[in-house]
Amino acid sequence: MTAAEFTTPILKQTRIAEDIYNLTLGPHPAMLTATPGQFVQLAVGPTWDPLLRRPFSICYVKDDGAFNILYRAQGKGTALLAHLCAGASVNVLGPLGHGFTLPQAPTSDPIVLVGGGIGTPPLVFLAQSLSNMGIRPHVTLGFTNADQVICEEYFRACGAHLSIATDDGSYGYHGLVTELLEQINKPALIYACGPRGMLAAVAHFANTRRISCQVSMEEHMACGMGVCLGCVCKTKVTAPAAPQPNAVGGPGWQWQRVCMEGPVFDAAEVIF
Amino acid sequence: MTAAEFTTPILKQTRIAEDIYNLTLGPHPAMLTATPGQFVQLAVGPTWDPLLRRPFSICYVKDDGAFNILYRAQGKGTALLAHLCAGASVNVLGPLGHGFTLPQAPTSDPIVLVGGGIGTPPLVFLAQSLSNMGIRPHVTLGFTNADQVICEEYFRACGAHLSIATDDGSYGYHGLVTELLEQINKPALIYACGPRGMLAAVAHFANTRRISCQVSMEEHMACGMGVCLGCVCKTKVTAPAAPQPNAVGGPGWQWQRVCMEGPVFDAAEVIF
C-alpha cells in the first residue's frame, strides 16, 4: 500500500469510445500492492504547464504490476495524455488513497456495484477482487448513451450480473442507474462511483434503508499525498473520532482528505 | 517573402550528430518565397510552457515547399522538438527576416561562405542559390570536433570548394575557421553565420581589407515580426538613413531589429 513515484512506458493506448481512452502502463512492484478504489496521480506533459498531476482510478492491475486506467479526454491534461503513443514515458505517483473495503468473507447476499459514466473503471478492479473471493456481484451502470458504454466486457469476464441503463435508452434500460439499483432484491452492500449527484442518490437510497454503502468521492487534487488539504470533503462526526491530523471541522462535522482518508468513504459519513 | 502562420506535419526527423537534428517539415506555398538567410519561428510544445517560438534558419527548401531546419537540442524548447516523431504537427511562422543579398550577376571572383558550428545550416541554402547562379563558392566551416561536423554532403552536392576546421584537429584543419578564411586568395565577397565571436573576427577581417561582407546575427526573439523590439542590434549610422520605424539610437549608432532588418546585416554596419 506504499506509494512510489516511478516513470514507466505506455505499453498501449486505445480509444475505446468517443473521447475515452484505455491506457496500459508498464509494470512497477508498487502497483502489486494496489487495492480496488485506489488511484494514481499521473504527471501529464513534460513542462510546468499543466502543473498538477491528474488523478485516475486504477481500473485493473496485471500480475506483473502493469496496470490500466480508463479516462475521458476532457481538458488540457487529458488531451495531452491522449496524444501520447505507446513507448512514451509517463511519471506515476501511486497507488494512493484508501480504497473499497472488501467483505470479510465470501457471502451470497447481493453485493451491488453502481457505476456512472467515467466513474465505472475502479469498479472493474473491485469486481475482479470480489470474483476472486468467489462473490458474483450485481453490477449496475449508467451512461448517457450507447456510445459511452464502457467496461462491459470486463464485468462479464468476472461473471458479474450486469445491467446497464442509458439516459436516452439507446442501450439497455431507459432511465437512471439508481432505478436499476432499486430493482435489485435486498442488496446487502453497495459500492458506488460516479458523478456527485448519482453518489448522493445512491447514498440516500442506502442510508434510508440502512444498507451498508461505500462511495468513491472526487475532488480536485494538488499533492494526492495528504499534505495540501486541497481535496477535503465534509463528513459527519458519528463517533468520537480518534484524533486525525486533519480532522478539524465544526459542530457535528469534520473535513477528511479525499486523497488519504478517501477517495472511498462510508456513505453514511459523507455530507453531500 | 510574405510570412504565413501554418501548421504542418513533421515529414522526417533524424539525429545527424550528437544533439543535432535534421528536421523536415511539410510543404507550404509561403516557403517557396523564402530566400537564403531567412528563418522560421517554430512553436514548440502544445502548452504555454515554453511560451515563445524558437527561431531557426532555413537550411533548404524543396521544390514543393517542404523545408528543412538543422538544430542543436540545447534547452527546453529544442529538447521538446527533438522528441517529436514523424507525423506530429508543428506550427510555423515564416519565412521571416531579411536574408543574404546575392551577387547581382555570376562572378568568378572568390565568394566565401564562413560557417561556425550550428551557424552552418543557412549557408547550405545560400550555397545552393549561388550554385544555381553558376557560382561555385568557397565554403569554410569550423566545428569543435569531428563529431560535430554537419552539412558537408550538402555543400559537396552543390559543387562548393569545401574546407573544414576543427578546434581539436580531429577533422580537417586544426585551428580556427578564420585561419582558413585567411588562406583564400582575395575573397571578393564574404557571407558568415556562426557564434558572435567568429562573426566579429570575420567582420574585422573583411572590414580592414574593405571586402564586402554580410553577417547573420542572432538575438533572443519574442515576436519575430518586428513589433516587440526585443531583438535589436547596434549598428553604425553610415549614411543619413531613410527614416525607419525603429531606427532610433544615439550619436553615430542606431538600433536595428534582427528579425526584420536582419538577421543578415552588412558587416561594416554592425557594432560588435
Place this chain on the structure above:
Amino acid sequence: MSTTQDHETNLLVTQIAGIALDNPVMVASGTFGYGREYATLMDIDRLGAIMVKGVSVTPWTGNPMPRIVETPAGMLNAIGLQNPGVAYFCREALPWLRQRKPAVIVNVIGKTVEEYAEVATRLDQEQGIAALEVNISCPNVKEGGIAFGTDPVAAAEVVAAVKASTSLPVIPKLSPNVTDITAMARAVVDAGASAVSLVNTFLGMAIDVRKKRPALANVMGGLSGPAIRPLAVRMVWQVYEAVQVPIIGMGGITCVEDALEFIMAGAGAVAVGTATFRHPTTALQVCAGLAAYCKAEGVTINELVGVAH
C-alpha cells in the same frame, strides 16, 4: 435587412469611454507595433481597437540588450519603451492606421508630467485617434525614478495634466505592482479618467545562472503572459467593485475562455498582448470565440460584464 453574420457581430458591439467599438477585443500596447507589421498576416480590420506602442515627445532609445527572457508560461521584457517619438508617429504611422477600421488608442509615455502633457497636446491636433491610453509605469525622472504608477498622487497628477491637454477620452493604464490597485484606480478616476486599462506588466527578474548575472541588461523587467493571468483577473475584479468607469482587461489572455474570465470579472473590453507573439491571430480568434459564445448563450457582450460578482 441584417444577416446572421451581422446579428452575431452585433452581439459584440460595445462602447468604452465613449468610443464606439465593433467588438471589445483589442491588441495591447507594445505587442502589435503600429499595426502594420501584422497586417500582411491577418485581417486587422476585424479587431475592436489597436493600442499602439508607447509614444513619447522625443525618440527614446530604450534599454541595452538583452531585453527579453522567457520564464514559465511568461516572459520578462525590458525594452525600455524604445520608440521614435510623437512627430514620427504622426507622420509615418498614424496616416496608415487611421485608414483602418479598428479604433486607434495611442499609448502615451513620458518622464515628467510635462512630457505626458506635451504628447497629448501634439496628438490632439490629429484626426483618427479614438483615445489616449496613459502608461503610468514609466520612471518618474523628477522624483528620482519612482514610477508614477505606484503613487496615487503622482498618477492623478499625470492623468489630470493629460486630460487638460486633450479633448480625447483619457484611459490610464495601471501598474499592478502596488499593494492596493483600487486606490490607484480611484485616484485616476477622480482625476478624470474615462476608463482604466489593467494590467501592465509585473516587475520581475531572472538570473542567468551560467553568467552569474541578471539575464536582462536592465536587471529587472516586466512579466507578461499566461503566468500573470490569475493576478490580472483578481485586479480587474477588485477595480470593478471600486470604480464606475469601464475596464479594459488584459494580462495573459490566450483564448476565448481567458477573455471571458476578464469580462465576467468586470472588464468591458479585453486586450491580447504576449499571446500574439506566439500566435499572431490570437485576438481575432478571441473575437470569433466571443461572437460564437454570445450567440450560443443568447446574450450580448455587455450583459456578461461583471456577471461573476
Place this chain on the structure above:
Amino acid sequence: MSTTQDHETNLLVTQIAGIALDNPVMVASGTFGYGREYATLMDIDRLGAIMVKGVSVTPWTGNPMPRIVETPAGMLNAIGLQNPGVAYFCREALPWLRQRKPAVIVNVIGKTVEEYAEVATRLDQEQGIAALEVNISCPNVKEGGIAFGTDPVAAAEVVAAVKASTSLPVIPKLSPNVTDITAMARAVVDAGASAVSLVNTFLGMAIDVRKKRPALANVMGGLSGPAIRPLAVRMVWQVYEAVQVPIIGMGGITCVEDALEFIMAGAGAVAVGTATFRHPTTALQVCAGLAAYCKAEGVTINELVGVAH
C-alpha cells in the same frame, strides 16, 4: 578522515538565523504537511529543514471547497490555513519530527497579535524546534481583515510580540502583495527578525467560465508555482540590498538552476513548495544538484549567495 561524499556535503553546510543546517534546502510551509506524509516516499533526513504547515492557537477549519485551481505554470490555493492547532501539533506531530535530522521550523499563524504570541509561547516550551517562521499573510481580524503582511507597522508589531514570547530565532515570512517589499523587510528586521522568508503566495483569482462564478469558494487565493518565480527572485534581489539578515528564498523552485537563481540573487537558503506536489523528491534533487554544482565550481554555497549583484 573525510570521504569525498563528506567533502561534497560540507560545501553545503550553512547557517541561517543562527541555525546550523547540513544544507540550505528546505520544504516550504503548507506543502509538506508535518513531514510524515512524504517520509515513506523519500529519505527526508537529507533535507536541510522542514517548514511545517501553519500552526494556530486553536484548530482552524479553513475555507470551504473548492480550494485549489490550476493556472498556467501555477496554482491558486485558498486552503485558509486549516490546521488542528498548536496543542495537537506538539502532541502528535512534533515528537516524530524532532527525531528526524532536518531542522524543524514551525510556521506560526494567528488572527490577532496576541494569537501569534500565544502560539510562540506554547512552542517555546518544546524541544527540537529550530526557529519560528511567522506567517504574516493572515487576515488581521481586529483591523477588519487587512493582512498583517501588507502594513509595515502591523507586521513589526506581530514580529515584536513573537520575539518577546520565544527564545527561538524569529523568521517573518513576507507577503509579496506590496508596492515595496524592502519597506516590509526593514520593518520586520527592525522589530527583531533574525532572517526573512520570502515569498508567500501572490493574491490571484480565476473564474469558472461555465459556472460564471469565481473558481474558488473563497473567491481569491494565493498563486504559487513556477509562474511566480521571476517575481519572487526580484523580491529576493531587492531585499538582499535592503537588509543584512539572511533570506530564505522561495517561489516556483523546481530544479537546481532555479535554486541557484535565488541564491545568486541573495538567498542564503531556499525552500521548495508547489513543485513537491508534482515531484515529491524535488527538494532532494535540488540538494544533490547544489552539491554537484558547488563541487564542479569549486565553491561553497555561502560563496554563491548574492554573487549576481
